[in-house]
Amino acid sequence: MTTQLQNDFSTMKPNRPWRPTPRKMAEDFLVIAIAAVLSPVIVQFTGLAGISGNVLTFFVLSLVGSIGISYSRQGRKAVGNAVATSLIYSSFALVMLPLASILYTVISRGYQSLRINTFTQDMSLTQPEAAFDQGGALHAILGTLILVAIASAISVPLGILTGLYLTEIKGRAENLIRFLVQAMSGVPSIVAGLFIYSVIIIGSGGHYSGFAGALALSILMLPTVARTAEEVLKLIPNDLREAGVALGATQWRTVVMVVVPAARSGIITAIILGVARVAGETAPLLLTILGNNTTHFNPFDAPMSALPLYTFNLFRTGLNTAISRAWTGALVLMFIVLVLFIFARLGSGKKK
Amino acid sequence: MDILKLKGSGQAQTTSEDKVAKPEISSLASVAADRSESKGDFVPRRPGAGLEAKGVHAWFGKHHVLANVSLNFPSGTVTALIGPSGCGKSTFLRTLNRMHEFIPGAGMAGEVLLDGTDIYKSGTDVTKIRLKVGMVFQKPNPFPSMTIGENVLSGIKLAQLKVSNKDDLLEECLQRAGLWNEVKDRLSAHGGSLSGGQQQRLCIARALAVKPEVLLMDEPCSALDPGSTLRIEETIRQLTESVIVVIVTHNMQQAARVSDFTGFFLSDGGPGQLVEVASTKEIFSRPKDERTEAYVTGRFG
Structure with missing residues (x-):
């Protein structure tokens, strides 16, 4: 005997007996x-x-x-x-x-001291003690964006490739490289700055530039990106690699088309952590970009400014107005990092 | 250990005296349709076509896991590999499309002839071998970053093949895997949104899209419910028109239902070896080796 399954349960309401009682x-x-x-x-x-x-x-x-x-x-x-x-x-x-x-x-x-002109003017014609509607942090904001962009352009590909070497290729130098990356992540930021100072700045005859600063930042950013990328790539199940290879793909195509897309959200986290690591660095910039009060786009030819350095230099003056401007610099820096995070998170969401 | 080696198709036929002399020992014998009668004088479409393992050994590090397995897989047949866990069935399967070497420390000896050429010959393009000898894994593993449609066609992209009409191929592969009707309206949904059985059929469709000559299946139904299992078995039977199927299974009924030939593997502490291979009907009714008999009747293993 067969009975038709009853399908009309419209009078039922979901219950949550596991919830705590009002008492x-x-x-x-x-x-x-x-x-x-x-x-x-x-x-x-x-x-x-x-x-x-x-x-x-x-x-x-x-x-x-x-x-x-x-x-x-x-x-x-x-x-x-x-x-x-x-x-x-x-x-x-x-x-x-x-x-x-x-x-x-x-x-x-x-x-x-946050005004519109914080984003539109620099400090080239303004003394720190001037009124808050004069002068701004434009040069420092641009400097930070340029520095972070260059440092990311260097460290993100290198870091992801290092992570891929450690998880996909597993070559002879695997342990050595893992050790070096770990050691690199312990390098104090001032040491990275000194290294670039002695190699690039002195080597070029005292030529401070934004690019030198970006190089110092990329030294700090690389191990963070590489280690995080390694950790997230390790989480990708081996089944997927085998499935790709078993379909007749080379290892490289499997990595590019299967492994990396599967780890996409984690790799974006790796980039975020790397950017967060360097966006607020001050010490290496003191020795490499020196600081500047004018808006300057070219990262190769002259000293630049960046928000942490702007903040630091204004604090050092000891003037009340300057310290207030320094706090604004810190606020803008935090805001920029937050915006970068939000963009990265939106980008890492599931594509539809 | 006394290994009884038989060449699949050659020894598949049995005489009527045998049938009278020995009563059928396994109830599964009735399940095993006697396909070997029709396949006994099977003529391959192309001379030399098919897959043949000759004296295959396998190691993991110093551990010898598989010894001296010779097996012939004629085209148009399904061969089931049975045996207790750890007897080297899956390892043997993975030597057939060179996935074995994917495991660090792996080693092998012997020859695997695909259409008469050793796939381990130096200078062989391993990606071409894996293109011809496809694989379906124990756990469904659709690519998580791709949609259902992209998953099916992923082999085309991964192996950089040219296809004139992708939509036709997509439908054909999903039809053959018995999944088309269930997913045709949501091809752009993610593969992970399917049930386990559907995911496995998606993986079969994906493996079929690159038009393999051989399809290796490593316990493809071990995680599936009976309905999905049945559908996949139907699919396997239909595949024999164009593909050689080799299936590892722990499910004796499944071996009896889908396969033309059955090989029984066993390890007694040493490397796993092929104890007996014959037509499925024979393995389940009149196995020549008593260990096979004990295994298929459920008295050990």
């Missing part, structure tokens, strides 16, 4: 609320003081509270889980704190 949520909230109310009281009557005292008391109280409530619900087994959960949330808050603080400080202080 459970209220209990959890109560623990936090009691801890929040109790901690200032405790701080008042003990030797503890200040924000850190409050935070510490709140942390201990909420930890004890969540241990107690999970013990009453599910016994000893649940206590470990409650402790771990509390620790993870607290660590998260702890990590977010400096990040939020940095963002707040840079935005609130950088905003004061």
Whole structure:
């Protein structure tokens, strides 16, 4: 006997029985609320003081509270889980704190001297102590963009090819190269600057240029891109490589058409990390691009400026207006990096 | 170890006395359609056409995993390779299209003749060998960055072949893999959006698009439900018109259903070896070796 399957379930509504009940949520909230109310009281009557005292008391109280409530619900087994959960949330808050603080400080202080002319004028005709509607960071913004573009043009292909050598070719020098890349990622940025200074700048007779700065930055960027690219390429299952080769493709075509597209999003992450590593570098630029107040497009012939260097030089003057301009420089730098990230992320999304 | 070596098509026929003398020992014998009767005097379309392994050995590092396997795969036939895990079936399969050397530390000895020429001869273009001897893997592995249509035609692009009408080829391959009706309206969806069985048929379509002479299948149905398995088996039967199929399988019913010849591999701690090869009907009804008999009746392995 066969019966027709019933297909009309329009009266059914999805249920989520795994969700916490209102009572459970209220209990959890109560623990936090009691801890929040109790901690200032405790701080008042003990030797503890200040924000850190409050935070510490709140942390201990909420930890004890969540241990107690999970013990009453599910016994000893649940206590470990409650402790771990509390620790993870607290660590998260702890990590977010400096990040939020940095963002707040840079935005609130950088905003004061942020004007349209920040993006349209340079400092060639303006003293740092002039009013904020004169002068700007155009030369530094352009410098940063040019430097990062050149450094990326050098390091991204080299870094991805290094990653491909380590994961696809696995040649004789694999371990040596992996070791060198790891050692390179530990090179202090000032050493990269000194290296370019001694080889390129002195070698060319004291000729500072944006290109020399980009070379120094690419030394710092290369290991980051190469290591990240290696890590993401390692995640591509070997099945795909075998499938490509089994279809009669050469290894190179398999890599270009199958492996790299499969790792596309990860490789874009590698590039982002590389750009993030060098966009804010100051030390190597001091020795290579020197700094400049005029807008300058050619990276080969004369000193240039860049946002970190602009910020650094203005801070050093010690004038209030100049320091305010320096904060603006830092704000613009953060904004540029953010925009680059957003573009890269949009580009790495699934193509449709 | 006493290895019984038989050349596939040559020894495939049995006399009627044998049938009377020995009762059928395996219930699968009835499943195995006696295709060998019709294929016994099979004439290859081209003289020398087909695939033949001669004395193939394989190593991983110093570990000798496969010894002295000689097997003939005449055109128009399906050969099943059965045996317990770790007996070298998959390794043998991978020596047939030179995928074996893809594994670091791999080594081999012997000859594999494709249309009379050793594919291991020095100076051979290995990509051309793999173009002629296609492969379907155990786990469905469609390319994640490509759509369904791009996946099917990926071999054309990867091997830089010229095709006059891509749309026709696309439809033909999907038809032959039994997937066309299910995907014809969403060829631009990603391969990963298909079910496991559909993905495997997509991989078969992909392997067929480059028009291989031989198709190697390494347990292609091990992760699939019975319905998908059945469809793939139908596909395999249809493929024999133009392609030699070699299939590794742990599923005895499958070997009985799809294959014309069956080879039984075994390892007793040493390298895996070919114990017996004969028509599928024979392997499942009157195997000559008692170890084959024990295996196909499920008494060990």
